[in-house]
Amino acid sequence: MSIPEEIDFEVDADDLSPLAADARPLGAPSLVVDDLYITYRVFGGKRVGAGVGAPPSLLKRLLGRGRTHVGGVTSVEAVKGISFVARHGESIGIVGINGSGKSTLMRAIAGLIPPTQGAVYVSGDPSLLGVNAVLMGSLTGERNVMIGGLALGLSPEEVREKFDDIVEFSGIGDAVYLPMSAYSSGMGARLRFAISAAAVPDVLMIDEALATGDAAFRKKSKDRIDAIRDQAATVFLVSHSLATIESICSRTLWIHQGKLVMDGPAAEVCAAYKAFVKAQDGASR
Ligand SMILES: Nc1ncnc2c1ncn2[C@@H]1O[C@H](COP(=O)(O)OP(=O)(O)OP(=O)(O)O)[C@@H](O)[C@H]1O
Numbered sequence: 001m002s003i004p005e006e007i008d009f010e011v012d013a014d015d016l017s018p019l020a021a022d023a024r025p026l027g028a029p030s031l032v033v034d035d036l037y038i039t040y041r042v043f044g045g046k047r048v049g050a051g052v053g054a055p056p057s058l059l060k061r062l063l064g065r066g067r068t069h070v071g072g073v074t075s076v077e078a079v080k081g082i083s084f085v086a087r088h089g090e091s092i093g094i095v096g097i098n099g100s101g102k103s104t105l106m107r108a109i110a111g112l113i114p115p116t117q118g119a120v121y122v123s124g125d126p127s128l129l130g131v132n133a134v135l136m137g138s139l140t141g142e143r144n145v146m147i148g149g150l151a152l153g154l155s156p157e158e159v160r161e162k163f164d165d166i167v168e169f170s171g172i173g174d175a176v177y178l179p180m181s182a183y184s185s186g187m188g189a190r191l192r193f194a195i196s197a198a199a200v201p202d203v204l205m206i207d208e209a210l211a212t213g214d215a216a217f218r219k220k221s222k223d224r225i226d227a228i229r230d231q232a233a234t235v236f237l238v239s240h241s242l243a244t245i246e247s248i249c250s251r252t253l254w255i256h257q258g259k260l261v262m263d264g265p266a267a268e269v270c271a272a273y274k275a276f277v278k279a280q281d282g283a284s285r
């Protein structure tokens with residue numbers, strides 16, 4: 001499984017309307033995550049802190065947290081007892097430091113990894129904006145629209161019907177007939193978002209995929225997310241850009257070391273998380 005590319009970007013406050021994360025009436029529950037545990041098993045890993053002589057360094061101990069090593073198999077407890085309920089029409093941000101379990105939680109909700117313990121109940125079809133994983137740089141944008149559309153559960157006819165809209169939304173024009181490897185990173189990101197947003201699933205998960213170039217396109221992406229929410233879907237947005245989360249999400253979950261440490265209004269959770277990151281940053285100097 002590939003870990004999505006880390007792209008950090010900031011949204012200018014001017015790009016987005018201040019009323020973006022408005023409160024709107026919420027529907028019935030669309031998703032229930034009940035005491036979810038996900039443990040990865042990695043074969044052939046090296047024991048963390050293994051070595052002769054000196055005890056493991058602080059760094060090694062920190063990196064090794066949540067890992068156990070038995071007989072050549074390392075277990076990584078990526079999600080440890082997370083529970084929450086999401087509703088139709090809700091947009092939920094997910095924050096947390098690298099390796100805290102955000103992508104793992106999204107993959108589990110999308111049904112891509114089975115729970116080790118606990119359960120995920122989803123009404124309708126969840127879709128992880130994970131088209132990144134299936135797109136191929138050596139193929140043209142056109143071919144990738146087809147592959148990505150199929151990966152999202154659209155039929156070939158549906159993809160053909162939506163093709164022009166997808167290309168128009170992406171704004172990359174004739175470049176769609178070039179191999180994706182010839183795209184700038186912004187162009188690639190625009191096409192990925194356009195493909196991903198072509199389907200309207202019941203639960204849409206966007207993991208870092210909003211890191212899409214210029215201000216105009218981010219505004220367009222945000223409008224598209226709002227439209228998806230208006231169709232009563234639930235949208236999850238994993239991002240390291242708190243400005244993006246605050247402008248798009250009404251509610252935010254903060255995950256730390258596989259546990260849900262805070263769940264509440266986006267502004268409050270982002271403020272608490274920001275304070276935590278700042279304190280950590282100070283402590284590590
Ligand atoms: N396929 C995998 N096999 C084994 N361990 C994994 C796998 N994917 C993730 N992990 C481990 O699970 C933990 C959580 O990873 P995850 O990708 O969910 O974090 P994240 O919060 O999405 O981080 P980031 O902000 O860097 O994207 C990490 O310790 C990571 O090393």
Ligand SMILES: [Mg+2]
Nearest residue numbers: 004102103104
């Ligand atoms: Mg991740």
